[in-house]
Amino acid sequence: MPPVKQTTYPASSQWCVDVIATLPQLEALRAPWTTLWQRCPEATPFQAPAWILPWARHYAANRCGAVIAGSKESLAAIVPFFTWRGSLLLAGTGPSDYGDGLFAPEAREHAETILAAVCEEAIKRDCTEIDLQQLCAQSPLLNAPAPERWASEIQEGVVCPVAPLCGEDGLDALSSRWRKNLKRARRQLEKEAAFDLVLTRSREAGDTARVLERLHARRWEEKGEPGVLADELMRGFLRSALPELSASGLLRTHRLAAQGNTMAVVLALQDRNRAYYYLSGFDPAWAEWSPGLVTVAAAMTHAAREGACEFHFLRGREAYKYHLGAQDRATWRRVLKRVPG
Secondary structure, three states: OOOOOOOEEEOOOOOEEEEEOOHHHHHHOHHHHHHHHHHOOOOOHHHOHHHHHHHHHHHOOOOEEEEEEEOOOOEEEEEEEEEEOOEEEEOOEOOEOOOOOEEOHHHHHHHHHHHHHHHHHHHHOOOOEEEEEEEOOOOHHHHOOOOOOEEEEEEEOOOOOEEEOEOOOOEOOOOHHHHHHHHHHHHHHHHHOOEEEEEOOHHHHHHHHHHHHHHHHHHHHHOOOOOHHHOHHHHHHHHHHHHHHHHOOOEEEEEEEEOOEEEEEEEEEEEOOEEEEEEEEEOHHHHHHOHHHHHHHHHHHHHHHOOOOEEEOOOOOOHHHHHOOOEOOOOEEEEEEEOOO
């Protein structure tokens, strides 16, 4: 593990817990951080440095850091964080649908010491609250005992529906009505226009971001709402993150095109045996032909053929997710507050 001249919290003769205080120091940890992420089977792309570092540059360049742990030989745990209005939160909070630190198997028994170090950093940064959002049930940050003089409250977080990918095309979990809708939409597209479904290549990541912004905006303008990409920070973050996610092998973007124009685009992430449907947009002029459904289904099929067995629809209980076979999966939020005195 690279040497860090910051506060050191003793853990054992073989272990130390340190603090990274600046974004440049976080950037310097990219290689061992990536290795650690690859070692954690439960980790999602939202804990990968290819996601967190672009997020930090755009959202918290001067307010981020991390508690890290391990031996001299390797990084075994990292909890990236940032501060906001008296609270300390996990880096990535907001755009990330799953939140957590990274804990190698041998680091999980040190979760109490690592959480204590996070609490100590909160005190040093004048934070009276630690807000850990979108944790999975097995997260060490959820289950580690709270330090003295910290009160802990755990509540249910935002549900993230997940669909199994099964069958030859990965779509066996779809409701019978929506399988019929999908077949009908494909037939209509074949009749009305020569359409093509393509998986975007790495070198096209920048262009994909611009197309996604345009189509996402058009979709939400039809509803009279701004949409998440109306936010300048979010647009900048995605433009920066997509090339890094692509270089890391995590990015999957699917385009539905006809007559030389893109009708729909789906941005997904994939790693191990899981795919994550993050964002999409489609041209409302083609709404009659269900371009969104056709493209999401194509993304599900491609994920299954790459070996994924789960398709995560992420936050929100929109009805279409359940028609596509999803079932609710809980996440958890833990809030720790300093006890006065």
